[in-house]
Amino acid sequence: MEQTKSKKGGFTSAIGFILAAAGSAVGLGNLWAFPYKTAENGGAVFVFLYVACVLLIGAVTMICEIFIGRRAQANPITAFKKINKNLGWIGLIAIVVPTIIVCYYSVLGGYTVRFATNSFWGNADNLGDFAGESWQVILFTAIFMALALVVVMAGVKGGIEKASKVLMPALFILLVAVVIFVLCLGEGVKEGLSYYLIPDFSKVSFSTLLAALGQAFYSLSLGMGAMIVYGSYTGKEINIVKSTGMICVFDTMVALLAGLAIFPAVFHFTSKAGIDTSTLDLNGIMLMFETLPKVFESIGYIGNIIEFFFFAMVVIAAVTSVISIIEVASQFVIQKFKISRKIAAGAITLITFAVSIPVSISLGYLLTGKAQMTIFGLDWLSFLDTVTNTIFMPICALLSCIAVGWFIGPKQAINELTADGNKFGKLEGFISVMIKFVVPVLIAVIEVFGVVELLFPNGNFDANGLGIVLVSYLLFGLLIGIYFLFIKERETGTNADELLK
Numbered sequence: 001m002e003q004t005k006s007k008k009g010g011f012t013s014a015i016g017f018i019l020a021a022a023g024s025a026v027g028l029g030n031l032w033a034f035p036y037k038t039a040e041n042g043g044a045v046f047v048f049l050y051v052a053c054v055l056l057i058g059a060v061t062m063i064c065e066i067f068i069g070r071r072a073q074a075n076p077i078t079a080f081k082k083i084n085k086n087l088g089w090i091g092l093i094a095i096v097v098p099t100i101i102v103c104y105y106s107v108l109g110g111y112t113v114r115f116a117t118n119s120f121w122g123n124a125d126n127l128g129d130f131a132g133e134s135w136q137v138i139l140f141t142a143i144f145m146a147l148a149l150v151v152v153m154a155g156v157k158g159g160i161e162k163a164s165k166v167l168m169p170a171l172f173i174l175l176v177a178v179v180i181f182v183l184c185l186g187e188g189v190k191e192g193l194s195y196y197l198i199p200d201f202s203k204v205s206f207s208t209l210l211a212a213l214g215q216a217f218y219s220l221s222l223g224m225g226a227m228i229v230y231g232s233y234t235g236k237e238i239n240i241v242k243s244t245g246m247i248c249v250f251d252t253m254v255a256l257l258a259g260l261a262i263f264p265a266v267f268h269f270t271s272k273a274g275i276d277t278s279t280l281d282l283n284g285i286m287l288m289f290e291t292l293p294k295v296f297e298s299i300g301y302i303g304n305i306i307e308f309f310f311f312a313m314v315v316i317a318a319v320t321s322v323i324s325i326i327e328v329a330s331q332f333v334i335q336k337f338k339i340s341r342k343i344a345a346g347a348i349t350l351i352t353f354a355v356s357i358p359v360s361i362s363l364g365y366l367l368t369g370k371a372q373m374t375i376f377g378l379d380w381l382s383f384l385d386t387v388t389n390t391i392f393m394p395i396c397a398l399l400s401c402i403a404v405g406w407f408i409g410p411k412q413a414i415n416e417l418t419a420d421g422n423k424f425g426k427l428e429g430f431i432s433v434m435i436k437f438v439v440p441v442l443i444a445v446i447e448v449f450g451v452v453e454l455l456f457p458n459g460n461f462d463a464n465g466l467g468i469v470l471v472s473y474l475l476f477g478l479l480i481g482i483y484f485l486f487i488k489e490r491e492t493g494t495n496a497d498e499l500l501k
């Protein structure tokens, strides 16, 4: 009975769950942020630190999050309430934060859709024109969100699992095809690979480790409710430890491969065109939407095809990520208010779309330099990104580990997981110590340093940074207050409620 229940509304197979979770994990963070962060932070040294962070810290946190969702078979608020009634606010944060992320992630998603569809008509040098035409950006953001919405509306089994089973293998094939093509370009490939990977110890410092850790959390979709929610749709037939291993390996592989495509392509272009690489923007938004289109289009017609493949792949990666974060709030609204999935997902998408409009206009202003629309000195996208990634994501991941390590207890957690068929063997003691002490301390360090960096960028106090920190912690306090005033004593629903309808 237990099994049929979990199967009815949730993922139907281990591979379905793994691909959906990998779909959440693999996103702009892998295809775009990882490569340039690697190049910026000392190449192979950064890769090594990153892999260590994924294995030692990310994987442990992911096991905790999936486990929290799985044992509750419910949305994050109910899941944390089940651990301890006074912890339900962590679930509220885990629902609100990803919903904020949808508002800016979708704008970038809209950009990728525009660049994919326009691959054959020339994207190079068009970033400014496109970003400056607000209605166009809004339109493409709407298309991007509609793609995600259709999948979320179709449900976990009929939408998310089905789509992931097709899209994730497609993404992987596209990526491998693009990598092979680029590595065969000849000229410049070697230089690109060395720019990407040759270890440069002079660029490594304590902050490199923090960057690796932060990137690992973001890339694995941790600290944002997504893994708790997907975990809640799994039953005992799914081995959490093994699945986590596979999700981490897949996510890391995609990130590494993305760099193998991007930098050799860029260096091929520069050496052919006789351009000095240092004049090209290899970081941030420019790398993906300005430098890469130039590179692809300089290769001629084949370049256009590769450009299309590349952006199609980015669209897939971004859509499957945004699906997982729209699902977080949708699941809660469905369960708490007992309304239909279509209405819940539709309402959430509409609200986040409305917020994405000023975000896209602000980003457009930044990219065209025509006017300013900032909060605490940042464009709206960077502001929301900073608030969610720097402040909230570590807190939320930290609290998930504390909930498992200190409230459920590592022994009890490991017993429950072992009863479900997970095997820890000799690692049991090690994992207990990691969950209870090491991982929480390391995440707390990321949080503290993230805040210090905001307050004192380059060593000098920054009032804007203080504003961001204050606003974030105010929101944090507000959410805790809302929980204790309005949610704690009320019914917050379970997956089963959804199935009864």
Ligand code: PHE
Pocket: 024, 025, 026, 027, 028, 029, 030, 098, 101, 218, 219, 220, 221, 222, 224, 226, 321, 322, 324, 325
């Ligand atoms: N992991 C995704 C990426 O790498 C981003 C993401 C964050 C997705 C949070 C879902 C939740 O881009």
